[in-house]
Amino acid sequence: MLRLVNVRKVFNAGTVNEKVALDGVSLTVNDGDFATIIGSNGAGKSTLFNCIGGSFYVDEGSVFLDDRNITYVPDYKRAVQIGRLFQDPMKGTAPHMTIEENLALAYLRVAKKKSVFSRISQAERNMFRERLALLDMGLEDRMKQPVGLLSGGQRQALTLLMATLIPPKILLLDEHTAALDPATADKVIELTKRVVQENHLACLMITHNMHSALEMGNRTLMMDSGRIVLDISGEERAGLTVDGLLEKFSAGAGRELDNDRILFSKIE
Amino acid sequence: MGSLLSLPVIISALELGFIYALVALALFLSYSILNIADLSTDGCFTLGCAVGAQVVIMGHPVLALFAAMLAGVCSGYIMALLQTKLGVESILAGIIVNTGLYTVNLAVMGFSSNLSIFKSDTIYSLFKDVLGNTSYKLVVSIVIVLIACAVMAWFLGTRLGLSIRATGDNSDMVKASSINPGFTITVGLCISGSLTALSGCLIGQYQKSCDINLGTGMVTIALASLIIGETLVGKSSVFRRIVGVIVGSCLYRFAIAVALRLHIPAECLKLVSAVIVAVAIASPYLKSQVAFQRRKMAAVSGGKGGDGAC
Numbered sequence: 001m002l003r004l005v006n007v008r009k010v011f012n013a014g015t016v017n018e019k020v021a022l023d024g025v026s027l028t029v030n031d032g033d034f035a036t037i038i039g040s041n042g043a044g045k046s047t048l049f050n051c052i053g054g055s056f057y058v059d060e061g062s063v064f065l066d067d068r069n070i071t072y073v074p075d076y077k078r079a080v081q082i083g084r085l086f087q088d089p090m091k092g093t094a095p096h097m098t099i100e101e102n103l104a105l106a107y108l109r110v111a112k113k114k115s116v117f118s119r120i121s122q123a124e125r126n127m128f129r130e131r132l133a134l135l136d137m138g139l140e141d142r143m144k145q146p147v148g149l150l151s152g153g154q155r156q157a158l159t160l161l162m163a164t165l166i167p168p169k170i171l172l173l174d175e176h177t178a179a180l181d182p183a184t185a186d187k188v189i190e191l192t193k194r195v196v197q198e199n200h201l202a203c204l205m206i207t208h209n210m211h212s213a214l215e216m217g218n219r220t221l222m223m224d225s226g227r228i229v230l231d232i233s234g235e236e237r238a239g240l241t242v243d244g245l246l247e248k249f250s251a252g253a254g255r256e257l258d259n260d261r262i263l264f265s266k267i268e
Numbered sequence: 269m270g271s272l273l274s275l276p277v278i279i280s281a282l283e284l285g286f287i288y289a290l291v292a293l294a295l296f297l298s299y300s301i302l303n304i305a306d307l308s309t310d311g312c313f314t315l316g317c318a319v320g321a322q323v324v325i326m327g328h329p330v331l332a333l334f335a336a337m338l339a340g341v342c343s344g345y346i347m348a349l350l351q352t353k354l355g356v357e358s359i360l361a362g363i364i365v366n367t368g369l370y371t372v373n374l375a376v377m378g379f380s381s382n383l384s385i386f387k388s389d390t391i392y393s394l395f396k397d398v399l400g401n402t403s404y405k406l407v408v409s410i411v412i413v414l415i416a417c418a419v420m421a422w423f424l425g426t427r428l429g430l431s432i433r434a435t436g437d438n439s440d441m442v443k444a445s446s447i448n449p450g451f452t453i454t455v456g457l458c459i460s461g462s463l464t465a466l467s468g469c470l471i472g473q474y475q476k477s478c479d480i481n482l483g484t485g486m487v488t489i490a491l492a493s494l495i496i497g498e499t500l501v502g503k504s505s506v507f508r509r510i511v512g513v514i515v516g517s518c519l520y521r522f523a524i525a526v527a528l529r530l531h532i533p534a535e536c537l538k539l540v541s542a543v544i545v546a547v548a549i550a551s552p553y554l555k556s557q558v559a560f561q562r563r564k565m566a567a568v569s570g571g572k573g574g575d576g577a578c
Binding site for chain 1: 423425426427428430431433434437438440441442443444445446447448449
C-alpha cells in the first residue's frame with residue numbers, strides 16, 4: 001500500500017555539515033500492517049516520516065501510496081490519506097480554538113464537498129460528542145472550551161481522534177507518547193491500539209520503548225544511519241525479547257545501539 | 269465632562285470611531301488572527317479613498333464602496349502573492365506593497381496629490397433628507413460598520429473562516445487538515461484589504477476629499493484601537509473581540525477629541541496618537557507588572573524577612 005523506493009535525503013548537501021539522513025531506504029507497508037520503528041539517535045526515523053508525510057521532498061527515489069506516485073504531492077494534499085501525530089502535543093491542535101472547532105477542521109478532510117461557507121451542523125456536533133466520549137476523558141462536556149486549556153495527554157488524545165476522525169490510509173506516530181507522564185502515556189497507547197484496530201489502519205509508530213516496540217503491532221523495523229537495518233515480523237518477532245532485539249540490532253548495524261532514551265527505558 | 273465633550277464633538281468622535289473601526293477590523297483579521305503584520309494598511313487605506321472618490325465623482329457613491337473594496341482585495345492579493353508564492357517576509361511584503369501603492373494612488377487620483385468631491389453626491393448626502401441633519405452621518409456609518417462586523421462574525425464560524433483562524437494559530441495543524449495555508453492567508457489578506465479600503469472610501473466621502481497622505485500612520489492607529497478593545501472588552505470569543513474593535517476605535521477617537529479640546533495644537537496630534545498607542549499597548553503588561561509587584565511586596569512583608577526581596 002505504501003511503498004518507498006530507494007529514498008535518499010541529504011541535509012546541508014555540499015557543506016561540512018552534510019548529513020545523509022536517509023540512505024537509499026526501500027520499504028513496503030501492506031494493508032493492515034502495524035509496524036513499530038526503533039533506532040539510534042539521528043538514525044533518520046523522523047526524516048522517514050517527513051518524507052512520507054511530505055514535510056519535505058526527497059532528493060532521490062519515489063514514494064507511492066496505493067500505486068499512486070506521491071513523491072511530489074505537497075504535504076497538505078497528502079494529509080487526506082496520511083494522518084500524523086508528533087511527540088509535541090502542541091503540534092496537532094490549534095490552542096486558541098475550541099475543541100469543537102478543532103474537530104470541525106479535522107473533519108474538513110472529508111467534508112470537501114460541503115460549501116466552504118457552511119457552518120458546524122448539529123449532526124456534526126453530536127457526532128463529535130459521541131467520538132469524544134469514547135476517549136473517556138470528559139472532553140465531551142468541554143467542547144466549547146479552547147484546546148489550550150487541556151493537558152498534554154488530553155491534547156494528544158484529541159489529536160489522535162482528529163487524525164482518525166476520518167480514517168486515513170496510514171497513520172504515522174512519531175513518539176507520540178514520549179512527552180506524556182507514564183499513566184497518560186499508557187492511556188494514549190491503549191487508545192492508539194483501539195483506534196488502529198477498529199479502523200483497520202496501516203500504522204507506523206516510532207517509539208523509544210523497546211517493550212511496546214515488541215508488544216504492539218505485527219512488525220518491527222530498526223533504523224541506523226539512514227538505513228533500515230532490521231525488519232522482522234511473524235514468528236521471528238513473536239519469541240523475541242528486548243535483549244534479543246538489541247543483539248539483532250548490533251548484528252544488523254555492526255555496532256551497539258546508542259539511543260540513550262531507549263537504553264534508559266530498558267531499565268524500567 | 270460636559271464642558272470637555274459637547275454633543276457635536278461626541279457625535280463626530282463616534283462617526284470617525286465607527287468608520288475607522290473597519291481598519292481595526294481588518295487588522296483584527298490580519299494581525300490578531302493570521303498573525304501577519306500588514307504594513308500595507310496605510311497605502312491600502314488611501315487606495316480605497318482614491319478609488320472611491322473617483323467613482324463618486326462619476327456619480328455613483330454606492331458603487332464607490334464596492335469599487336474601493338475591490339481595489340483593496342487587489343492590494344491584499346498582491347501582498348499575499350509576495351508572501352506565499354515568492355517567499356517575501358510579511359513585514360517586507362507590506363512595505364513593498366505600501367511603497368508601490370503610493371504611485372498607484374497618485375495615478376488613481378490623476379497624478380494630483382489631492383482630490384475634492386465637494387460637488388458630488390456622497391453615500392452620506394443621499395441619506396441626509398431621510399435621516400435628519402444631525403445624525404445622518406453617524407447612522408450611515410453605524411449601519412455599514414455593523415453589517416461588516418456581522419458578516420465577519422458569521423464568516424469566522426464557517427469552514428473557511430475556521431481554517432483562516434487555525435492558520436494563525438497552528439499552521440501545521442491546518443496542513444494536517446488538508447488545507448493549503450497559502451490559500452487561507454490569501455483569502456484572509458484579501459478580506460482585510462477590502463475592509464481597509466472600504467474604510468478609506470467612507471472617510472473620503474465623509475470629508476468630501478481625498479489626500480495622498482490620508483493613510484499615513486493608519487496602521488498604528490488601527491493597532492491602538494484593536495489593543496484598547498482587546499484590553500477592555502477581552503478576547504474570550506470572536507463576538508467579544510469584534511465588539512472590542514468598535515469600542516477601541518471609538519475610545520481612541522474620544523481620546524483625540526479630548527486632546528483637541530485641551531487645546532493641543534493640531535500639529536502635535538501625531539505625537540499624541542503615538543503616546544496613546546504606546547500607552548494602550550503597554551497597559552496590559554504594566555497592569556500585570558503592578559499586580560506582580562503588589563504580590564511580591566505582600567509576600568516579603570508577610571514572610572519572616574527579606575528573603576524574596578532581591
